[in-house]
Amino acid sequence: MTASTKPGKLAVRAYQVGFGDCLLLSFAYPDRERHVLVDFGSSGLPENAGAGLIKRVANDIADRCHGKLDAVVVSHRHLDHLSGFATSNNPKRPAPGDVIRSLRPAVVVQPWTEDPDAATDATKPTAILHRKLAFVAGLGAMQGFAESLLRELHLLRRTMGKRLADQLAFVGEQNLKNLPAVQNLMTMAQDTQAYVHFGSRSGLESVLPGVKVRVLGPPTVEQSDEIRRERDTDENEFWHLLGADGRAVATRGHGTFRRAASWPAGTVPRHARWFKRRLAxxxxxxxxxLVRALDEAMNNTSVILLFEAGGKKFLFPGDAQIENWAYALSRPDVCQQLRDVLLYKVGHHGSLNATPKSLWALFRNRSPSPRPGRLQTILSTKAGKHGSSQNKTEVPRKPLVHELQSQSDLFTTQSLSAKTLYRDFEFEL
Amino acid sequence: MATPLSPRTRTLTVIAQDPSVLRPDGNILTARVEVPAERLAPGPWGHRVHVIDYDASTGRLYRPRTDAADRDPYEHVRDASRLLDDPCFHAQNCYAVAMSTLARFERALGRRVSWGFSGHQLKVAPHAFLDANAFYSRRDEALMFGWFHSDTGPVYACLSHDVVAHETTHAVLDGLRERYTDPSSPDQAAFHEGFADVVALLSVFAMPEVVAVALGARPGPRRDVLPRSALTPDALRRSALLGLAEQMGRQLQNVRGAALRRSALLEPDRRLYRAPEYLEPHRRGELLVAAMMNAFVQVWAARLEALREIQRGCLDRERVVQEGADVADRLLTTAIRALDYAPPVDLQFGDYLRGLLAADREDQPDDRRYLCRDALERTFRAYGIDPAAETSAAGRRSWLLRPGGVDVEGTHFASMQHEPDEVFRFVWQNRELLELSDDAYTRVLSVRPCTRVAGDGFVLHETVAEYVQILDLQPDELRSLGIRRPAGMPDDLSVTLYGGGVLVFDEYGRLKLHVSKSVRDAEEQSVRLAYLAAHGGLRGPGARRFSALHRRRNLARIERPAERW
Structure with missing residues (x-):
């Protein structure tokens, strides 16, 4: 390989987007820089960030890459990873997604579950194809369920605490279909729409010569089956049932017995009041x-990418949780590859189960004290949006943050002041 | 003319299994079940079960029938839509199945059974929410059944006999053994599910209408007979168990799991009990169901061997059906009575098998007619479940039959039949004989006099009392008791050890049996703590355990607490 086809430096720009991810990777080649945007979304802006933060980030990305993106990676379909790709209907007021589209990325990488041609993939045996379709349909049903949940939330708001209602609304909205962004991504690539899975080509080979990019997740249904125990119930069917129901419950008073006698709304006989409250x-x-379960299922479709250049490794796992990681971690060769990771983008904003302990234990560059070559970790997050300390589910999870602080050079986007848009990290390759 | 006595029971129409199980004429298979006669208020609302039909998803509270709640207006209804579209029928269905399940327990045990909460009336919500789930909640004192849409129309969990009986069994078992929901071991986590399935399925097979349908219609002129070749244990497993499983509503599989299907298809293999995939509670519970349902078909087949043929090589179909229902009923009684011979904490399947054999021996000393005990022991062993030994590996006596040296000085048996304080005095006075820990907090949970008819026709009076011992320890105290501290256990986490026993007194007030688990059994407690540490159970169970457990089955979720922060 000639020197001109190898990058000499990598710059990683971590944007402060609150609860979300937005990272721009710039590989410096002798002729020019090549830029890969990994995720762009937020479901909770930083305090005092002001309106238009996401647009400012989009404009900064455009400036940084001088009007040309080489690739976009969208780890999965959650709002906090793709809301920035949403477009506007008004050409006079372009949305952040219009800005990114104007940068004409050659390649867009997404998980295999987003492949619109999944339904016509006839190369697989029928049973596997059926299950693959069911899986993709299950994801669609989950989003249908999220829509119905938000409608039902209007009915229940009066009977539940504000904190619970806010949690439900937050996770529910996170899982909506985000159609403008999804449709933008489907047609954004100039050359290649890559839908990837464990072990597949990343699609980035053509734009990042001299960089090895391994896809470590998500596993396909066949790969998941290799490590999954026998089961009787079908999760996809379950979501399908609930997703179908999303169309059935839209307004108070409807149910399946339209003509049956019921008490007028707000009238509850005395003997039933306690139980009605309990049931609510x-x-x-x-x-x-349910909404947490579907949130996790969607997280587990995350693309996990391991970049390797100049003998250094950089790991971007999106929001993958242990169910996604399990297949990769079951393979000794992958575990070997992960040992010398130099940069780790902390999974799922620092939640309790997105940095599996067995993964963390592999990293040899962890160290209790600063030293050259110490593991760099990047945590893009906003506390107080997800989970609760009382249930030991807060995001970011305190014991994990403590571990990251004590064993690596931790950067968290929360440490940036309201006016600071990003932090850069540079690595000689 | 003398005034006629009030009837003790009444019959109510229910859906025999679920709306997808049909009569040969295509109508939904219904049945009439017997429930205790009582003065019902609209709901139905009786002294133990109160149906409140509130749907939290739509905010609708359905009005109950107000016309003579004691009547059964559905007795002659054959039109499926009249049953499916009438929420008042759904309410009656829930009430009747829940009450008949409770009554079945009380009949088997010979005593009243309390719920696992302080109230007397279990609330039942037939259309609680839009969800493919159904569960019992102690905290809410209720059974809740979801409903959802399928491609063929709405599906109601409350119309499935096995689902309602299953959830009611959780509620009854929680009243009988309140510590069985504690985090303990893979077996105890699985027992509630497995036992509820066993009771639900045997209740369904105890109805001749269902057995007849499960065996399938035989076309042609010989439809009133069945060939012997179709009545071997294997053939019955395929026809009756799998046949009914095939007919059950597929959409409800997410609510009920597939215990019946699995019991028909799961080939006996002693390695399963130790296999990692059978540590998950629902999967492990299937071993219990498979062992029990295979015992059922074996006993049934053995009974049929003795029957006279009415045509060459053929038996009378009706008789075959009746024998099946009788065997299911007999096994159901044994399955319930075994609870009285099972320790109140840290239950293992082997303890339950030992209880099954003891209960059956007690009721039917002569087993030549049914050969139940042989079949039970054989099928449980075939799935790797052996009867628990009378002495634990650490040398603790867990099964003490008619012990000598019991100190009854100062105790009064008349009081011991209903007074926890009196039983506690007995326990305290005999703590050395019963091998209790002096350090532990000890409490008598229940004292219940029982009256049953024994196999010889005589009325049998016994008293069953249950106590627990609870020991709270800091991690660094474990070693002094010989208990191994689990790897990675935090220093600031105290642990709770449980022990306890069941005391059975005979009609003369003599201690007949003491079944126990010692709080000081170092080996068993070490194994328990290691399991809890590996499965995230050291901090105790969640608030609505059955809801969460059923949800994990829905989502085929595997718990991996060791990977979390």
Missing amino acids: AVRSDALLE
Whole structure:
């Protein structure tokens, strides 16, 4: 390989987008820089960030890459990873997604679950194809469920606490279909739309010569089956049932017995009042449980990319949680590759199960004291949006943050002042 | 003329299994179940079960029937839509199945059974929410059944006999053994689910209408007979168990799991009990169900061997059906009565098998007619479940039959039949004999006099009392008791050890049996703590355990607490 086809430096720009991810990777080649945008979204802006933050970030990306992006990676379909790709209907007021589109990325990388041609993939055996389709349909059903949940939330708001209602609304909105952004991404690539899975080509080979990019997740359904135990119930069917229901419950008073006699709204006989309150609480808890489950399922479609250049490794796992990681971590060769990671983008904004302990234990560049070559970690997050300390589910999770602080050079976007848009990290390759 | 006595029971129409199980004429298979006669208020609202039909997803509270709640207006209804579209029928269905399940327990145990909460009336919500879930909640004193849409129309969990019986069994078992929901071991985590499935399925097979449908219609002129070749244990497993499983509503699989199907298809293999994939509570519970349902078909087949043929090589179909229902009923009684011989904490499947054999021996000393005990022991062993030994590996006596040296000085048996304080005095006075820990907090949970008819036809009076011992320890105290501290256990986390026992007194007030788990059994407690540490159970269970457990089954979720921060 000639010197001109190898990058000599990598700059990683971590934007402060609150609860979300936005990272710009700039590989310096002898002829020019090549830029890869990894995720662009937020579901909770930083305090005092002011309106238009996401647009300012988009403009900064455009400036930094001098009007030309080489690739976009969208780890998964959550709002906090793709809201920045949403477009506007008004040409006079372009949205951040219009700005990114104007940068004409050659390649757009997404998980295999986003492949619009999945339904016509006839190269797989029928049973596997059926399950693959069911899986993709299940994801669609989950988003249908999220829509119905938000409608039902209007009915339940009066009976639940504000904190619970806010949690439900936050996670529910996170899982909406985000159609403008999704459609923009489907047609954005100038050359290649890559839909990737564990072990597949990344699609970035053509734009990043001299950089090895391994796809470590998400696994396909066949790969998941290799490590998954036998099961009777079908999660996809379950979501399908609930997703279908999203169309059935839109307004108070509707149900399946339209003509049956019921008490007028607001009138509850005395003997039923206690139980009605209990049942409303049960329902609120169940919705939170369901919405968290679908949030996790969607997180587990995250693309996990391991970049390697000049003998250094950089790991970007999106929001992958242990179920996504399990297949990669079950393979000794992958574990070996992960040992000398130099930069780790902390998974899922620092949640309790997106940096599996078995993954963390692999990193040899961890160290209790500063030294050259110490592991660099980047945590893009905003506290107080997700989970609760009381339930030990707060994001970022305190014990994880403590571990990151004590064993690596931790940067968290929360440490930036309101006026600061980003922090750059440079690595000689 | 003398005034006629009030009837003790009444019959109510229910859906025999679920709306997808049909009669040969295409109508939904219904059945009439017996429930205790009582003065019902609109709901139905009786002395133990109160149906409140509130749907939290739509905010609708359905009005109950107000016309003579004691009547059964559905007795002659054959039109499916009249049953499916009438929420008042759904309410009756729930009430009747819940009450008949409770009554079945009380009949088997010979005593009243309390719920696992302080109130007397279990609330039942037939259309609680839009969700493919159903569960019992102690905290809410209720059974909740979801509903959802399928491609063929709405599906109601409350119309499935096995689902309602399953959830009611959780509520009853919680009243009988309140510590069985504690985090303990893979077996105890699985027992609630497995046992609820066993009771639900045997209740369904105890109805001749269902057995007849499960066996399938036989076309042609010989439809009233069945060939012997179709009545071997294997053939019955395929026809009756799998046959009914095939007919059950597929959409409800997310609510009920597939215990019946699995029990028909799961080939016996002693390695399963130790296999990692059978540590998950629902999967492990299937082993219990498979063992029990296979015992059912084996006993049934054995009973049929003794029957006279009415045509060459053929048996009378109706008789085959009746034998099946009788065997299911008999096994159901044994399955319930075994609880009285099972320790109140840290239950292992082997303890339950030992209880099953003891309960059956007690009721039917002569087993030549049914050969139940042989079948039970054989099928449980075939899935790797052996009867618990009378002495634990650490040398603790867990099964003490008619012990000598019991000190009854100062205790009064008349009081011991209903007074926890009196039983506590007995326990305290005999703590050395019963191998109790002096350090532990000890409490008598229940004292229940029982009256049953024994196999010889005589009325049997017994008293069953249950106590627990609870020991709170700091991690650094474990070693002094010989208990291994789990790897990675935080220093600031105290642990709670449980022990306890069941005392069975005979009709003369003599201690007949003491079944126990010692709080000081170092080996068993070490194993328990290691399991809890690996499965995130050291901090105790969540508030609505059954809701969460059923949800994990819905989502085929594997818990990996060791990977979390």
